[in-house]
Amino acid sequence: MNPIYVDNNATTRVAPEVLEAMLPYFSDLYGNPSSMHTFGGSVGSKVRAAREQVAQLLGALPEEILFTSCGTESDSTAIYAAIRSNPEKKHIITTRVEHPAVKNLFEHLGKKGYRVTVVPVDRQGRLDLDTLYKNLSDDTAVVSVMWANNETGTIFPVEEIARKVRERGIVFHTDAVQAVGKMPITMADSAIDMLSLSGHKLHAPKGIGVLYVRKGTQFAPFLMGGHQEGGRRAGTENTASIIGMGRAAQLAMESMQDENTRVKALRDKLETELLNRVPHSMINGDPENRLPNTTSIAFEYVEGEAILLLMDQHGICASSGSACTSGSLEPSHVLRAMGVPFTAAHGSIRYSLSIYNTEEEIDFIIDKMPTIIERLRQMSPFWQR
Amino acid sequence: MNPIYVDNNATTRVAPEVLEAMLPYFSDLYGNPSSMHTFGGSVGSKVRAAREQVAQLLGALPEEILFTSCGTESDSTAIYAAIRSNPEKKHIITTRVEHPAVKNLFEHLGKKGYRVTVVPVDRQGRLDLDTLYKNLSDDTAVVSVMWANNETGTIFPVEEIARKVRERGIVFHTDAVQAVGKMPITMADSAIDMLSLSGHKLHAPKGIGVLYVRKGTQFAPFLMGGHQEGGRRAGTENTASIIGMGRAAQLAMESMQDENTRVKALRDKLETELLNRVPHSMINGDPENRLPNTTSIAFEYVEGEAILLLMDQHGICASSGSACTSGSLEPSHVLRAMGVPFTAAHGSIRYSLSIYNTEEEIDFIIDKMPTIIERLRQMSPFWQR
Amino acid sequence: MWDYTNKVKDHFLNPRNVGFIDDFDGLGEVGSLACGDALKLTFKLDEGERIADAKFQTFGCASAIASSSALTEMVKGMTLDEAAKVTNEDIADFLGGLPKEKMHCSVMGRDAMEKAIAYYRGEAEKQVEGEIVCECFGVTDRQIERAVKENG
Ligand SMILES: Cc1ncc(COP(=O)(O)O)c(C=O)c1O
Ligand SMILES: Cc1ncc(COP(=O)(O)O)c(C=O)c1O
Numbered sequence: 001m002n003p004i005y006v007d008n009n010a011t012t013r014v015a016p017e018v019l020e021a022m023l024p025y026f027s028d029l030y031g032n033p034s035s036m037h038t039f040g041g042s043v044g045s046k047v048r049a050a051r052e053q054v055a056q057l058l059g060a061l062p063e064e065i066l067f068t069s070c071g072t073e074s075d076s077t078a079i080y081a082a083i084r085s086n087p088e089k090k091h092i093i094t095t096r097v098e099h100p101a102v103k104n105l106f107e108h109l110g111k112k113g114y115r116v117t118v119v120p121v122d123r124q125g126r127l128d129l130d131t132l133y134k135n136l137s138d139d140t141a142v143v144s145v146m147w148a149n150n151e152t153g154t155i156f157p158v159e160e161i162a163r164k165v166r167e168r169g170i171v172f173h174t175d176a177v178q179a180v181g182k183m184p185i186t187m188a189d190s191a192i193d194m195l196s197l198s199g200h201k202l203h204a205p206k207g208i209g210v211l212y213v214r215k216g217t218q219f220a221p222f223l224m225g226g227h228q229e230g231g232r233r234a235g236t237e238n239t240a241s242i243i244g245m246g247r248a249a250q251l252a253m254e255s256m257q258d259e260n261t262r263v264k265a266l267r268d269k270l271e272t273e274l275l276n277r278v279p280h281s282m283i284n285g286d287p288e289n290r291l292p293n294t295t296s297i298a299f300e301y302v303e304g305e306a307i308l309l310l311m312d313q314h315g316i317c318a319s320s321g322s323a324c325t326s327g328s329l330e331p332s333h334v335l336r337a338m339g340v341p342f343t344a345a346h347g348s349i350r351y352s353l354s355i356y357n358t359e360e361e362i363d364f365i366i367d368k369m370p371t372i373i374e375r376l377r378q379m380s381p382f383w384q385r
Numbered sequence: 386m387n388p389i390y391v392d393n394n395a396t397t398r399v400a401p402e403v404l405e406a407m408l409p410y411f412s413d414l415y416g417n418p419s420s421m422h423t424f425g426g427s428v429g430s431k432v433r434a435a436r437e438q439v440a441q442l443l444g445a446l447p448e449e450i451l452f453t454s455c456g457t458e459s460d461s462t463a464i465y466a467a468i469r470s471n472p473e474k475k476h477i478i479t480t481r482v483e484h485p486a487v488k489n490l491f492e493h494l495g496k497k498g499y500r501v502t503v504v505p506v507d508r509q510g511r512l513d514l515d516t517l518y519k520n521l522s523d524d525t526a527v528v529s530v531m532w533a534n535n536e537t538g539t540i541f542p543v544e545e546i547a548r549k550v551r552e553r554g555i556v557f558h559t560d561a562v563q564a565v566g567k568m569p570i571t572m573a574d575s576a577i578d579m580l581s582l583s584g585h586k587l588h589a590p591k592g593i594g595v596l597y598v599r600k601g602t603q604f605a606p607f608l609m610g611g612h613q614e615g616g617r618r619a620g621t622e623n624t625a626s627i628i629g630m631g632r633a634a635q636l637a638m639e640s641m642q643d644e645n646t647r648v649k650a651l652r653d654k655l656e657t658e659l660l661n662r663v664p665h666s667m668i669n670g671d672p673e674n675r676l677p678n679t680t681s682i683a684f685e686y687v688e689g690e691a692i693l694l695l696m697d698q699h700g701i702c703a704s705s706g707s708a709c710t711s712g713s714l715e716p717s718h719v720l721r722a723m724g725v726p727f728t729a730a731h732g733s734i735r736y737s738l739s740i741y742n743t744e745e746e747i748d749f750i751i752d753k754m755p756t757i758i759e760r761l762r763q764m765s766p767f768w769q770r
Numbered sequence: 771m772w773d774y775t776n777k778v779k780d781h782f783l784n785p786r787n788v789g790f791i792d793d794f795d796g797l798g799e800v801g802s803l804a805c806g807d808a809l810k811l812t813f814k815l816d817e818g819e820r821i822a823d824a825k826f827q828t829f830g831c832a833s834a835i836a837s838s839s840a841l842t843e844m845v846k847g848m849t850l851d852e853a854a855k856v857t858n859e860d861i862a863d864f865l866g867g868l869p870k871e872k873m874h875c876s877v878m879g880r881d882a883m884e885k886a887i888a889y890y891r892g893e894a895e896k897q898v899e900g901e902i903v904c905e906c907f908g909v910t911d912r913q914i915e916r917a918v919k920e921n922g
């Protein structure tokens with residue numbers, strides 16, 4: 001059975017063009033770009049080209065692009081760089097809806113003696129900006145706010161926040177893992193100091209990330225060792241994946257239009273039809289400011305894992321909460337932060353589309369979901385027939 | 386021109402069998418192993434199989450295997466885990482011949498207030514064990530000694546050191562990046578607490594590493610975030626590379642014999658012939674305890690970069706010092722630690738073979754090297770004809 | 771993804787004895803919406819004081835549903851004393867095993883059975899031993915009741 005994959009916020013298919021670009025760099029052109037021979041050195045020029053491609057996607061300079069091993073490493077690198085560059089400052093700010101890569105790091109830093117402000121969100125998942133701005137102080141080392149939420153797709157006004165944060169001379173980082181490739185980004189016009197992305201969310205392979213570091217931003221490496229990445233990230237360059245990342249950046253620019261028209265229309269159709277056909281269902285998140293590919297729908301009185309497993313019987317792949325938190329049945333911290341009622345939080349399903357989805361697939365999902373929910377509700381002690 | 390690649394301590398060719406094992410996991414079976422659908426979950430069982438393969442290569446338990454993004458990350462993870470688990474201890478021990486991944490981290494920790502003992506080596510590159518043992522104290526948080534040196538191939542008695550260190554209740558880590566796959570290792574019989582390896586040194590791809598953590602060893606994660614790797618290393622699993630790493634571990638077990646007979650014989654032939662044919666040349670390192678694939682030969686009165694570039698003209702790929710430090714022209718810290726005279730240190734070339742090398746290739750190198758060295762010596766003001 | 775046995779999958783996909791016996795002899799309810807797990811169990815006795823029928827309603831994950839289904843199958847024909855001795859390990863064994871992290875899902879079944887028996891015997895509600903089923907939200911029962919009412 002061919003899967004119907006609507007779990008693209010968890011991970012994406014490596015684009016065939018990306019794999020093709022990577023293939024020569026495993027068993028044929030396997031040299032180390034740091035080597036003093038042509039065989040290794042020539043791979044170095046491919047790595048430079050990939051850096052330029054990523055810079056172009058972000059409207060940035062090639063020297064502002066750092067390759068890392070994943071989104072999580074980019075997040076850690078940025079946040080540690082900011083606090084190590086400002087060792088006297090002991091206050092840090094983030095939000096209640098961050099990915100665990102930022103959330104858990106801030107919690108750790110809280111235990112290490114940092115004062116942490118965690119900005120709340122409202123019922124639609126919108127940030128309480130007043131609280132954020134009110135808490136900026138001379139003691140603040142870094143503000144980290146995600147660009148788009150992985151579970152609901154809600155987009156946050158990070159450009160505006162970055163400007164206010166910069167006015168106070170504070171470093172601003174954004175986890176843009178879910179935003180990059182789905183919306184246009186121009187770092188040259190922005191006040192954001194550091195930005196994280198992860199290759200496998202935009203059709204590059206798993207195990208490659210990028211950290212944008214604005215020229216002039218104070219920096220301290222997270223991974224110490226060899227002199228790779230201009231001394232800012234040690235470890236032999238993951239050449240094949242870097243080259244794949246470059247190609248994926250190029251493809252993302254080309255498909256941005258499709259993502260924001262055709263894919264968005266498919267998402268809207270899926271959402272509208274499911275809300276129509278399934279009683280007691282509702283959207284989680286801000287329908288106004290939202291990624292074009294994501295919808296999180298709460299089906300009341302049923303439980304997410306059970307829904308996913310029944311969907312799996314039809315080959316439909318989706319998520320309840322983020323892939324990172326499913327595996328434990330704790331309800332998602334994002335939905336809890338938004339005050340989604342218990343009856344709804346447990347039964348929330350995230351559908352995240354990509355350019356590879358077709359209308360037939362969406363129609364198939366629309367057809368199957370009502371029966372799945374009805375079947376589970378028949379078993380539920382809370383469901384009043 | 387097909388390269389003659391004798392730079393396998395810098396990086397290796399991805400084995401075609403490894404690439405074949407990886408290929409389905411890019412564009413076809415691209416699911417996230419943490420997902421609640423069969424499409425992702427079934428990749429999880431492949432990841433488990435890879436963990437078992439790596440465990441087998443190391444004579445370890447699968448739950449003692451942690452996948453990271455490279456050797457450098459494994460080293461950092463181990464050393465930080467040890468010092469964070471022993472926050473009251475402020476003394477750390479390493480050697481003068483470590484790879485920058487350990488060396489630079491220890492220097493950094495020295496600046497952060499740790500007392501660092503750096504154990505010297507003798508002219509053959511053998512460790513001064515007395516100094517090491519004498520400095521073990523109740524304040525020592527971790528001892529990190531590489532298993533085999535990347536530049537000279539010298540093997541250190543880490544099993545013996547680990548036993549002595551354990552007697553004192555101190556954590557022992559070894560950077561085994563150059564040892565794994567070239568010599569049999571059985572962690573079950575060992576006193577080593579943590580061991581680092583890097584995939585691209587044994588025909589797995591770049592960008593995948595392993596940290597062995599003995600069951601029961603205190604641990605604190607370096608990369609915080611999602612719950613992957615049992616909460617010990619966050620970040621979406623690099624499934625294709627992990628699966629490739631597993632296959633490479635399997636192949637390494639199969640080729641260990643070939644490495645220690647045929648490859649060793651080729652290395653010995655190369656070495657003997659070059660020493661015979663090129664006057665004023667000598668081996669760096671301990672010829673008794675040495676990796677089967679490595680020889681570092683000093684050609685006096687000439688300079689390494691120039692040698693490498695002339696070799697490159699013939700398509701011969703090698704290194705002067707480690708690939709990580711070439712790129713700057715500082716003479717290698719390893720050769721300096723051994724007291725190799727300047728006249729020799731600058732002209733040292735590392736040849737590191739692999740199972741893919743043939744006798745024809747070695748004969749070709751033996752044929753070309755004398756002319757290359759002679760040509761440069763003709764230009765050298767230090768060379769007395 | 772969890773490694774479920776074929777038997778778990780079967781009992782999840784084709785659960786036996788779903789429902790509510792209107793003229794029940796015993797009724798046990800455990801868990802709550804807040805936890806994401808809840809189970810309502812009813813049984814009916816025959817003349818010989820053996821369980822003639824048992825039915826369940828479950829709000830929960832696949833393990834919870836499969837465990838409930840398994841339990842109701844297992845207890846049919848048992849005396850109440852026998853049924854009271856069924857442990858969550860027995861339920862897991864019946865299903866060919868549950869992932870370690872999912873063992874607690876089968877506890878709910880045992881607890882509901884215990885409560886249903888106590889109900890029949892008119893005993894005061896027994897303090898149930900063992901693991902706490904869920905403490906995800908850390909909210910009070912009253913909050914939950916309100917939440918259910920508001921959204922019900
Ligand atoms: C001994 C040793 N340790 C650590 C490393 C670092 O490994 P990686 O480049 O995969 O991070 C290397 C190779 O570069 C090495 O030879
Ligand atoms: C918003 C966000 N940040 C960070 C990450 C972490 O990325 P990775 O798994 O590549 O480390 C993810 C995805 O898992 C994400 O969705």
Ligand code: FES
Pocket residue numbers: 714
């Ligand atoms: S002569 Fe060129 S680096 Fe010194």
Ligand code: FES
Pocket residue numbers: 329806807830831832833834872874875904
């Ligand atoms: S019922 Fe299975 S996780 Fe709680």
